[in-house]
Amino acid sequence: MTSDSILAVERLSAGYGRVAVLRDVSVDLAAGEMVALIGANGAGKTTLLRSLAGLLKPSGGRVWLEGADVTGMAPERLVRQGMALVPEGRMLFGPMTVTENLLLGAHSRPRRDESVRTDMDRVSALFPVLVERSSQPAATLSGGEQQMLAVGRALMSSPRVLLLDEPSLGLAPKVIADIFRVLKSLRSEGLSILLVEQDARLALRHADRGYVMRTGEIALAGTGAQLLENDDVRHIYLGARHDSRG
Template sequence: MTLTQTNPVSTRTQGQELVIENLAAGYGKVQVLWGVSLRVAPGEFVAVIGANGAGKTTTLRAVSGVVRPSAGRILLGGQDITRATPSGIVGLGLGHVPEGRELFPRMTVRENLELGAAMRPEARAMQAQTLEHVYALFPRLSERQGQLAGTLSGGEQQMVAVGRALMARPSVLVVDEPSLGLSPLMTQTVFEALKAVNQEGVSVLLVEQNVGLSLRLAHRAYVLENGQVVNEGTGAALLADPKVREAYLAL
């Protein structure tokens, strides 16, 4: 799949640095992450790849405050957010597109989008402008803004999930498995939107099952295995790495 150039939609947001240092986290007594360290530079697009169960989703949940780390720290724009609440982290400029979308099915497309601006005063003040930006990225959402989110196709719901996160005007966007269950055409539409947002300066941290597409898009990438970083490099270097190609690309 080849990504075509899109006209980037202005978010007027300067990307922040995201740093994860020696992160340990899990669920109850089950530890999933073991000393994970990674960095997303301001305006950088970074991918995290790995098999199911490697700890990718847990990493993003820890970053957004949904999972409380047991060790290590997370810095957003130099500020320690390791113990911050999810709403507080959103307020500092981090948007999270969760796996499974987590929309409100009985609310309209527009209502779901507008919820994304609720936690940041600056986002609420520019809600109308940002909504137009989201509709420019995803024209189909403009056409369906009055439709209940639960009646949309899977691809359209994924557009809403990305758009909702962008409504908070994030400086860092973390995205979990955006192509899950989508057709190749819808996958390309979503990835082109992420590329456009990144080109406008927003830092992006992506977890994605489509390893080839992720590595072609990412400036840099990390490989997670059993809750630990086992490899890192540029997207191009990892795409050419024989071990990566054998393990994740069946080549």
């Protein structure tokens, strides 16, 4: 772990019951950095995010958030410490309105926190479509709008680290571009983002750095550009062939 990293994961192991999924995974994230986790299905990407968000208790290793040991901390405490998760499948509150979803995102904050309103305005500015939909049940939103709401809800806890699980899944390219534009502007405001993506090319193009996971371990690490140029990455995750470079 480096002293300037906001999130440092040190030899983390985790699994479900007796099935070990993660083995000695070490990852770190600097303040204002966007890092992508790529890898095949079942490589352990989602399991890593779940462990970091406290949804899964790690069986070994350490997690440091802003220098504090948060290993095995309960999710509601982690949210208060500044770690927010946009879960796989978004997990919105379907029958509740967009506004209620956002307010529940601020659940961890004090009852009369004036900055909740400020953050509500900020999320509205980032995703203007959510204002139009504010009194509509979340379930009636389009896929892209739902993903924006999921990101907005996570931002309502005023996080310093944002964990994103598959933000592009099932979305049209234009919507994906919109979402990544927002993520990059959040990064420029100092938010640190750890992103799991199926679409490795997309993720590596936008991220500062990336990790490649394979069967529960970190197989490769590097900057986005380095990984995009790496032959193994190109063949296995980007679907490139020897005769069609570039």
